[in-house]
Amino acid sequence: MKKTITLFVLSFFFLNCKSQNLKVKNLEKKVELNYVIANLQIDNTVQKELWDRSQFIKIFTISDSKATPKGLFEGTDEVLSSLIISATPDGDYYTKSKLYKIEGINNPKITEIKEGKFPEFSITIEHGFYDKRKSETFKFKGVQ
Structure with a gap:
């Protein structure tokens, strides 16, 4: 009797389990998204x-080759960088997130991310050619 009940419970469990129907979505028409993902520098994520x-x-x-003026790096395949900044509130609220882009930066280094009066924050970036580096601070508004 015990074997019969166990067999019944197991068969009920396995027969009622449905596998996920995974599907592949073609996102090739999302040209800007494809461009960003193809050019991400994963090691530089902050x-x-x-x-x-x-x-x-x-x-x-x-x-970001699109933000690089023609002739800036003549004779090389170098390009400028851009920073994409996402500000997201706690939780899975990406629909309420803020998204910013700073374009055309040469060799950026983020030196500071600082809280201001909520929800404002600033990011200080050092950038430029090796002998002409400068530091700039950009102000942003996060999500309230």
């Missing part, structure tokens, strides 16, 4: 939590 984890900042660096 993440910072602000205001006791109520806001999450992620900064992605991309190699």
Whole structure:
């Protein structure tokens, strides 16, 4: 009897389990998204939590040939970078997130991400050619 009940329970479990129907979506028509993902520099990603984890900042660096003026790096395949900045509130609220882009930066280095009066924050970036580096601070508004 015990074997029969066990067999019944197991067969009920396995017969009622449905596998996921995974599907592949073709995103090739999302040209800008494809461009960004293809040019991401994963090693340069920066993440910072602000205001006791109520806001999450992620900064992605991309190699941006579209933001590079013709002739800037004559004779090489070098391009300028751009930074994509995402400010997301706590939780899975990407629909309420803010997305910014700073274009055409030469060799950027993020030196500071600083909280301001909620939800404002600033990012300081050092950039430029090796002998002409400068530091700039950009102000952003996160999600309230």
